[in-house]
Amino acid sequence: MVRAVAVRTVAGDVPAEQLGVCDAHDHLFFGSPQLPGQELRSIPAARAELAAFAELGGGTVVQWTPYGLGRRAADLPPLARETGVRIVAATGLHQAVHYEDATLAGLRGRLAEVFVAELTEGIGTSGVRAGLIKVAGGFHALDAHARWTMSAAAEAHHATGAPIAVHLELGTGALDVLDLLCGELGVPPRRVILGHLNRSPDLTVHRQAAASGCFLAFDGPSRANHATDWRMPDAVRALAEAGHGDRLLLGGDTTTAAARSVNGGPGMPYLLRRVRPRLAAELGDMGPELVRRVFTENPGRALAVEWSGP
Known part of the structure; x- marks a missing residue:
C-alpha cells in the first residue's frame, strides 16, 4: 500500500498544504555531551516555546534532533495536541563527537535498519514515526563517520523516500555532501535539505548547491558567535533572483536552554517576530510573496513524500 503524498508528523501523515507557517529546523529536546548544562529537557519549557511560536502564527516545527540525543519522542504528540503546532520528528545520527564510543559501536552494521525502523515503525517504544533523516558533515570535509x-541515510531514503537533512558544520562542505549523497549514493537532490548555510555566506556555493535542485536552509539566526545575520537577507535575495526562491527554508535551530525565549533568549518566536518582517521589508517587491513561500509552501515540498506501508 502507498499513501498519498504527505508530511509525516508525530500525530500522523498530513497533506503538505496543512503545515501552515513552518519553522523548518529547530529543537524542542536535545542533549549532547558537547553542551553540558544546556540540555533541552524541560517539557513545560518546550510547551511554552511552542505556544509562543503559535501566538505569532506558527503552525509546524521540524525537530532535527536525531538518534541518541534526547528526542523524547513519546512527549511530542501531547505537546502537538496541547499547543496546536504540528511537529515533525527525526531519525538519523549527528557527528561522532556527540556520542559515546559504545553507542556508535552498537550501531555498526545496522544503522540503515535503525533509520528505516524509526521512519516506518516508530522511535523506540513510542510508536512515533520520524519524518526525516538528519545527518552531519564536518568542517569543509567529510570524515569516515x-x-x-550518509550512506546509511541514503539506504534508508531509497527504502522509504524520506528526506535527508544535513547539518553543515559552520555552513561548509555543501558541495561535498551533494557529491556524496546525490552523486555516489543516488539520492535525488530534491530529497536533500542542506542546513546552516547562513553560517557561511558564500553566495557562489549557495547558487551551485541550489542549481542541483536541493533545498537550502538558513537556520539559527541571532547567534552572536556566528555574526552572519546581517548577510542572510542578501543571500536569500541572491538565490531568489537566480530563480531558486522555491528551494529556500528558514529555521530557528534552538539548541540550548539559554537560547529559549522563556529563558530570555530569542527562541522559536524570533523567527517570526524579527526574521520574517525583516526579510519582507528588505527584499523589495518580491519580499512578501517570497517570505510566504519560504515559510509555507517550500517546507511542504521539502518534507512531503509518498510513504509506503499502513
Missing part, C-alpha cells in the same frame, strides 16, 4: 552515516 559522515560517510558512514
Whole structure:
C-alpha cells in the first residue's frame, strides 16, 4: 500500500498544504555531551516555546534532533495536541563527537535498519514515526563517520523516500555532501535539505548547491558567535533572483536552554517576530510573496513524500 503524498508528523501523515507557517529546523529536546548544562529537557519549557511560536502564527516545527540525543519522542504528540503546532520528528545520527564510543559501536552494521525502523515503525517504544533523516558533515570535509552515516541515510531514503537533512558544520562542505549523497549514493537532490548555510555566506556555493535542485536552509539566526545575520537577507535575495526562491527554508535551530525565549533568549518566536518582517521589508517587491513561500509552501515540498506501508 502507498499513501498519498504527505508530511509525516508525530500525530500522523498530513497533506503538505496543512503545515501552515513552518519553522523548518529547530529543537524542542536535545542533549549532547558537547553542551553540558544546556540540555533541552524541560517539557513545560518546550510547551511554552511552542505556544509562543503559535501566538505569532506558527503552525509546524521540524525537530532535527536525531538518534541518541534526547528526542523524547513519546512527549511530542501531547505537546502537538496541547499547543496546536504540528511537529515533525527525526531519525538519523549527528557527528561522532556527540556520542559515546559504545553507542556508535552498537550501531555498526545496522544503522540503515535503525533509520528505516524509526521512519516506518516508530522511535523506540513510542510508536512515533520520524519524518526525516538528519545527518552531519564536518568542517569543509567529510570524515569516515559522515560517510558512514550518509550512506546509511541514503539506504534508508531509497527504502522509504524520506528526506535527508544535513547539518553543515559552520555552513561548509555543501558541495561535498551533494557529491556524496546525490552523486555516489543516488539520492535525488530534491530529497536533500542542506542546513546552516547562513553560517557561511558564500553566495557562489549557495547558487551551485541550489542549481542541483536541493533545498537550502538558513537556520539559527541571532547567534552572536556566528555574526552572519546581517548577510542572510542578501543571500536569500541572491538565490531568489537566480530563480531558486522555491528551494529556500528558514529555521530557528534552538539548541540550548539559554537560547529559549522563556529563558530570555530569542527562541522559536524570533523567527517570526524579527526574521520574517525583516526579510519582507528588505527584499523589495518580491519580499512578501517570497517570505510566504519560504515559510509555507517550500517546507511542504521539502518534507512531503509518498510513504509506503499502513
